[in-house]
Every structure is written in structure tokens, then in C-alpha cells.
Amino acid sequence: MLRIGRAQISVSRWQLGYESRIQLWGILFILPTILFFMIFKYGPMLWAIYLSFTGYDIVTEPKFIGLNNYINIFKDPIFLQALNNTLIYIMGSTIAITVLGLGLALIINTGIKASRFFMSSMFLTNIMPILAVCLVWRFLFHPYGLVNQFLSPLGLGRIDWLTNSYLALPAIIIVTAWRFAPYFMVVFLAGLLAVPKEIYEAADIDGVTPISRFLRITLPMISPIVFFVVVVSALLCARIFLMPFIITGGGPGGATRVLSMLIYETGFSYLKMGRAAAISVILFLIMMVFTILQIRFFSKTEEY
């Protein structure tokens, strides 16, 4: 303890209580994380919001232009098409991922033979390099590729998956579901395993049919997991970029161009960074809706 002249006085003046010191240490410990988020997350986000009100071509200084970027993009048919594509893609992919993920989890949960092997091999789709996945799927969706060969016994004939503007987006949704459903299958499986076996045993004694058992027991019991999967997969899909970029390049005729692709093209190819920032703010708002839904739902979740 210092007891030398003025120094002693200053130390005693600023001496903190035990709780305050604990709090101060706590703040000091989380300060690096706070600084990291402020500099690398919130800083760029705020900067992007500012840029969305400017005309900025990357090279010269940003010029403030008010709401012009927002007004212009909502008049732009290319943006409206990309927004539409994004919403359809989010909806389609989320439904496909949830249904497929839950279906796979239910099958695995029945205790079929080699279930662990199936689970591991299905999970491989999620860890394969995205570039390789996209290139392989490009050839699978070729007019004379494996997908059409597989469907030929149904008499469907040739399907131009990637060059037909009505089918290209569903094709991308199929690839998305193929890649991400096994990941969410694991999440569903965790939820299914947490359902108490006694409830099923009681239902069996009462002679409940498998469908009723699923609808009246399983689904309500895992509803928080279902909602979690819906929200997280929707957030994941809202940011999708590489799949349409590599598989179709946004074509044909812009049919698979989603907002993240448009942001990339507008910012880095057309050098309209202000406009790209405005589109990213809109994408952010879309994702915010899902996030708020998730927060609100989980704050009200009932414990079974």
C-alpha cells in the first residue's frame, strides 16, 4: 500500500468497493470482445447505413444524396426481381430444409440399422467444399445429366433445370436443401431424443396411431426446435450467395439473382457502392424480421 504524500491521497479518493471492483474487472475482461464487435461488426454496419445515403463510386469521396438510393432501387425492376427471388428462395429453402431435416431425423430416430453411419454420411453434404458441390450439381442438372436420367422412368422427358427461368430457382432450392437439411437433421434429432419416452409409452398403451402420435406429441414437444430451425435456416438462406453465383450466375435472365448477388455486382462490378449499401440495408431489415421473430418466440417458449 502506498503511503507517500499526494499519491496516498489520490489512491484513497478513487478506492472502489468490492462489488465495483468486480464489475470493473468484468468490464475489462469483456472489453476486447466489445471492441472487436464495435470495430469489425457494428462499425462497418453503421458505415454501410451511412453509405446508403450517399453516392459513392469507391474512388471519390461519398456525396450525401439523401434517400435517392432507396427511391431509385424501389423503381428498379432488377432490384424488385432480385427481392422477389430472395423471398421465394428463403421461403422455398426454409420449407424444404425443415421438412427434409425433420423427416430424416424421424427416420434415424426409429433406430434403423446403421443409423449412425447414415447420419454421418448425410452430414458429409454439409462439410463438402461449396465450390465442388456447385460444380457437381451443375452437371447433375444438365439436360442429359443424372437428375433427368433418374427422372426419365416417370416419363417427364428432358427438363432444362438451369436454363428455364421457372425451374432454375427451384433447382437452387433443391441444392440448398440437399446441403443444409442433414445439418438441421442433427438439430431435430437432438430435440427428438429429449422427448421423454414415458409419454410415447403412455400413448402406445392408449392405442394412439403413429400419425396422431407425431402430430399430438412429437410436434408440440419439439416445436421450439422447429421454430429455431425455421428461423436459422431462413437467416442462412437470406445471405446465400455462392450457390446461385456458381451454378447459374444469376441467370437465366436474372431468374436466380438474389439480393446478395445484386449487392456484390452493384458494389464491386458497377462501382455503385452507395446503392449497394442501400440494398444491403434492405436485406438487413429482412433478416431483422426473422431475428425479432426468433427472439420474441423464444422469450415466450413454454417448458414441457
Added chain:
Amino acid sequence: MRKSAKKERISDVVGKEVTRRSFLKGVGTLGLGLAATSSMNRLAFAQPKGPIKLSFWTWQNPQQHAWIQKRVKLFMEKNKGIQIDWQYFTFTDLGKKISVGYATGTAPEGFATGTWLMPTWLSRNMIAPLDIKLLGYSSLQSFVNDYPKAFIDGAVKNDKVYGYPVYVYGFLNYLNTKQFKEAKLDPEKDQPKTWEELGEIARKLAIKKGNKFERQGFKFAMHAPMWTMVQFNPILLQCGGSWFDKSGKCTVNSNAGVRAMTIRASIIRKYQAEDPADSIATSPLPMMDFLKERVSMFSTHCIPIPAVKSQNEKMAAEGYYRPVQMPGVDPNKRYPTAYGFNFVVNINASKEKQEALHDLYRFIMSDLVDCWKDTGPFTPARKSGWADDPQVKSYPHIDEIIKARDNGALLPETPVVNELSDIMHQTVQKVTLENADIKKALDEAAVQVDKATEEFKNQK
């Protein structure tokens, strides 16, 4: 007497007595001096400044980037004071990476750029004018005379040179001569000289089984917007059309534009010799359909022999392919799009670094025969210094390759070239894949291009 007279004359000039010994001493000193001066000159060229660190980015091509890397390494060996951080990026990514570099202050001091992007850099004052004397040219005229005219037009503005041309090549029509013969066609006499002839010959070459092509007669590439532009550009110009009028308004929807797009779509619609959805082409190998013999004719830049060999050894060994000039709307208008790459200097680079980059660029391009050996048949942009070499002259169909380069028309010079390419690519997709109405599709395209131009002007 004669000896003393000579002695006098020399003494008169020098102003003091010159003996045989002093004369020899003088000559020796002069020789040493000259030798020292000359070696210092070399030293001055080799090591112009103190330690300099440069960053230099180029495009990716297995042959070309490897050759540039070799030259950069050699340059650094000869110029110990200059260190170059050399990187390469894919053809399509390079421009975007550079844009991001400018935005973040990390753009390289020197970089290679596609010629079509020159207006993008120039309109935003991003690149510095070059000193042609440092590049080894005595005057602007001598520089201009050394390159194909169409190509140099994009690099020289207001008598200032902004791009040091590296490569330039024109598109060619590659024929599978074996398939020509199978269809009882002569690859020499029957090579299509007009677009109508191309359609007719493609129809003869195509083999269909039900609705499925076993072999397509001709194919336009559909994998990338810039290729769509490169292939549509000469048809539009041959039809008497233009991309923009004098006021900068897009005129691709003119009658000439509609005619050009009708020609573009005719191989599918009229001659039924192409299936635009049936392709195995990828960006790294757009000519894959041709190399795998799924297509009898394909429009592309010159194909290096190793590329043929890597995909079709038989084709490479037997050599049953050949390039000919692209067709025209009439036989006298057979020209393609020519495009290439320039070396440019970042306007923000210090004067010292700019000068070092001039030395680097000059060094890279100082041995064009070596360039040809490593990267042929990609044609260097310069006319002199390589084309007369026996190795070049003996290359198969070199005359056709050089002719396409020299006759090629440039892509439109516009700062919105990326928007234009994307819009045209989508328009071609709508017309060829969805059978959209040509006039309506081009009208929509013109509106979008005008909007992009307007936005560019407003942004400035």
C-alpha cells in the same frame, strides 16, 4: 622529320608536348573511362533507385501468368533494389479486386487490365499517363504505329498513353475438320464466310436423334457476360449498328440491333443447329464442347495446343481442327472482336514507383519471342519484335490468328461496360433460352443501359 612534324601537330592541338608513352596512357585512361561509364549506364538502368517495393497484379491464365511471373522474377534478379509483390486473379475477379483495392487504399501500384475496362479506370481518373520514352519509344507516333489501330485507340486519350499493350487477340471460328469431311464438306472451300452460310453449314454438320443433339453444328458461348459481348459486338457493327449514339444513348434496339440479334438467334431458331442449354463449358474452359467434339464449329480466341491436348489427345495429335476468320454479314465484313490486356499504373503510386513500373513493363515485354514460346498462340499486342521469328511463322494457321487480331473491332468504350455486358447477357439468354421477342427484349435492354449511364453521370 616526318616524326617531328606529327609530334608538332598533336602538340598544337593538345597544347603540350605529347610523347608516345603519354598518348598510350591517355588512350588507356579513355578506354577505362568509357568502360566505366558504360557499365554505370547499365547499372543506372538496372538499379534506378534505392530499395523499392512494388505490388503488381495480373490475370490468371496457365500460360500467360506463368510467363509474366517468370519475367517478374528475372527483373527482380537483375534489379536487386526492387522487390515486387506479384499476384494474379481470375479474368473476371481481377477488375473487382482492383476496385476494392482502390476503395480500401490497397490497390496495387501496377496492374494488368482487360482493354474493355480502360474506360472504367479512365473515367474515374484512377490510372496515370505513361511516359512512352521510358517504355523505349521516341515519339507518340512510333508507339501508335507499333500496335493494331483498334487496340491502341482504347489506350491513348488526348495524346496521352494510359495503357501499355501486352496481348491482343481476335476471335476465330474453329472448325472440326474431321467432322467437316464426315459431312462431305471441305474445311477450306466450305468455311462459312457469311452468317447465313454459317447457319446452313451448321445445319449440315448437326446430328440429331429425336430432340437430342448428338452433335451441334455451331455454338455461341453462354457462360459469361463478357463473352456474350465479344460475340455479339461484331455482328451488331457489321449490321451497321452501334452501341451508343453521339449523345450517349444506347442504340442496341435499333433496326440494325434487331437484325444482329436475329442473326445471333438464327442458329437456334432458323437453322436448328444449336441447343443453347446443352453445354459442358465452364469459365476456365469455354471451348470444352468443341474440344470434346460435341460441336463442329465454335467461336473463341485462339486455343493453345496444350489446352487441346489436355482435353482431347487425339484431336491434338491428328490436328483435325483449324481456325478460320469469323463470318460477316457479307464476305467483305469478316471481322471479330479483338480484345486484350494493358499494363497500367495506379495514379496514386509515387513518382519513383511509377518509373520503376515503366522499367518493369519494358523489361517484361522486351523479349517477345520468349513470350511467344511460352504463351503462343496468344498474340503479343506489339507488331514488331516477334512475328517474323521462324518459330512464330511455323505455327499452324498463324496467319489467320494474326489477321483476326489486326482486323478486330474493339468492344464499346463506355464506363458502364459491366452493366452493359450483364444486361446484354440476360437479353441473349431471354432470346435464346426463352424465345423472347427480340425487339421487346432489346428495348428493355436499351432502357436499362440508359439508366445505368444516367446513374453514372449523376454519381459523378
